[in-house]
Amino acid sequence: MSSATLTPPPTATASLVVDTDVASFVFKWHPEFAPRYVGILRGPELVVSFMTLAEMRQGALEANWGPRKCDVLEAYLADFTVLHSGSVLCSTWAAVRNESVRKGRQMSSADAWIAASALVLSAPLVTNNPKDYRHLDKLQLVSAAAG
Numbered sequence: 001m002s003s004a005t006l007t008p009p010p011t012a013t014a015s016l017v018v019d020t021d022v023a024s025f026v027f028k029w030h031p032e033f034a035p036r037y038v039g040i041l042r043g044p045e046l047v048v049s050f051m052t053l054a055e056m057r058q059g060a061l062e063a064n065w066g067p068r069k070c071d072v073l074e075a076y077l078a079d080f081t082v083l084h085s086g087s088v089l090c091s092t093w094a095a096v097r098n099e100s101v102r103k104g105r106q107m108s109s110a111d112a113w114i115a116a117s118a119l120v121l122s123a124p125l126v127t128n129n130p131k132d133y134r135h136l137d138k139l140q141l142v143s144a145a146a147g
Contacts, residue, residue, distance in 0.1 A: 015045040016142065017118040018080065019127035020052040020110070024059065027076050033128060036144035040126055048080045049117035051110045083117045092116040096136060105135045115139055 018041065025033040026041065056077065060070050083089065093116040100107040107115075111132050118125035124140040127133060133141055 015047050015081075015121060015123045016041065017047045017049065017083075017114065017121060017123050017125045018052065019114055019125060019129065020048075020055045021128045022126050023048060023052055023080070024056060025128065027056070027073065033144070037126065037128075040142060040144065046080050047083055047117065047121060047123065048077070049114045050082055050084045051113035051117075053077060053082055055110060083121065085113075089113075089116055089120050092120050099136060103135050107132070 022033075022037050022041075024030075026037055028034075056073065060073055065073070093112050096112045096116050096119070097107065097109075100112070115125065115133055115136055119136075119139060124142045125133060126142045128143060128145045130141045130143040130145060133139055
């Protein structure tokens with residue numbers, strides 16, 4: 001059975017899809033996790049799914065951030081290329097959800113959009129939660145997480 005491959009940080013990749021957890025760690029400068037990912041993210045084009053954009057904005061609303069902090073978040077997010085939904089992405093999302101169900105794995109809708117984004121772009125997904133994605137065929141993962 002094939003599944004997602006966990007690889008060391010890429011040395012020459014055109015782009016990386018950044019999972020919400022990693023984008024959030026770097027934005028908030030999580031003292032343990034942010035330093036692990038900064039070097040990985042330096043160089044290639046950084047892409048986030050529209051779902052990551054939505055999740056980060058939801059987090060700001062739930063934390064009741066004021067306009068100034070929200071402006072800082074928007075400036076940070078502007079540095080990413082955003083992959084928006086379209087027909088190919090929707091079909092890939094459906095395939096990701098189907099593969100997860102066939103393999104008996106629970107996968108959130110949000111994680112499926114993020115995985116589908118990486119698959120559509122044929123780009124590695126940088127995540128601190130590789131266990132959420134390992135069951136997917138053809139998905140390349142990059143993580144600084146232990147296990």
